[in-house]
Amino acid sequence: MTRSLVIAVDGPAASGKGTIASRLAAHYGLPFLDTGLLYRAVGLGVISGGGDLGDAAAAEAAARALAPDRLSDADALTSGDAGEAASRVAGYPGVRAALLDLQQAFARQPAGAVLDGRDIGTVIAPDAVAKLFVTATPEVRARRRWRQLNERGDLIAYEAMLADILRRDERDAGRGAAPMVQAPDAVLLDTTEMDIEAAFDAARRIVEAARAKYGLSA
Ligand SMILES: Nc1ncnc2c1ncn2[C@@H]1O[C@H](COP(=O)(O)OP(=O)(O)OP(=O)(O)O)[C@@H](O)[C@H]1O
Numbered sequence: 001m002t003r004s005l006v007i008a009v010d011g012p013a014a015s016g017k018g019t020i021a022s023r024l025a026a027h028y029g030l031p032f033l034d035t036g037l038l039y040r041a042v043g044l045g046v047i048s049g050g051g052d053l054g055d056a057a058a059a060e061a062a063a064r065a066l067a068p069d070r071l072s073d074a075d076a077l078t079s080g081d082a083g084e085a086a087s088r089v090a091g092y093p094g095v096r097a098a099l100l101d102l103q104q105a106f107a108r109q110p111a112g113a114v115l116d117g118r119d120i121g122t123v124i125a126p127d128a129v130a131k132l133f134v135t136a137t138p139e140v141r142a143r144r145r146w147r148q149l150n151e152r153g154d155l156i157a158y159e160a161m162l163a164d165i166l167r168r169d170e171r172d173a174g175r176g177a178a179p180m181v182q183a184p185d186a187v188l189l190d191t192t193e194m195d196i197e198a199a200f201d202a203a204r205r206i207v208e209a210a211r212a213k214y215g216l217s218a
């Protein structure tokens, strides 16, 4: 059976997984889904509806009601508040269950797909041809996110950014439902000392090795 090229890219906040995943998608001509946006949209949905992020039922209802147009407000979705809200609602099993089918259907497209998140290689697409776990030190990740947000005018202190990253890492890795963990068959890519080009190049080589293993090389 010929497998389609599904690429799973997981890793902690601001590790560069989205940058790598979108570059891989463009390189291989595949559709790309940033699954973090789904959880961010659910978190914002709860807040905008006047709900409480500590209310699992409200979060699950927001996940079940998630409409595609909720994913288009890039500025709101990529704010620090949205990231924090996302990691709160992402711990609820009902929220994860509500978002499961959509993600798995995306991964099942005939040509293949690239998805990035926390549980792509473990839960969403455990049979993915290529699995990467992208990481970097918390300090480097905080610096990257700090620069990204400050460049667009979201002024935030580096120390606050680092605290946010550490809190989110702990919550994402420590939850019971689909915790952030490297899949046993994922390749670790530590981008601490890499610029974007070097990180993409390393990722592409990992995918090429996986394609060769499954006889998918041109
Ligand atoms: N290797 C790198 N070197 C320097 N900057 C990088 C590198 N990779 C990504 N960046 C920058 O770091 C920021 C965060 O990258 P990106 O959004 O890809 O991370 P992420 O892991 O997808 O984050 P999120 O947790 O929001 O999903 C962006 O501004 C991006 O341009």
Ligand SMILES: Nc1ccn([C@@H]2O[C@H](COP(=O)(O)O)[C@@H](O)[C@H]2O)c(=O)n1
Residues within 6 Å of the ligand: 013, 014, 035, 036, 037, 039, 040, 083, 086, 087, 088, 090, 116, 117, 118, 119, 120, 168, 172
């Ligand atoms: N597959 C995923 C993707 C994301 N999350 C949660 O959403 C938060 C925001 O994700 P970003 O990738 O945009 O930073 C993240 O901290 C996770 O809590 C998830 O659980 N599973």
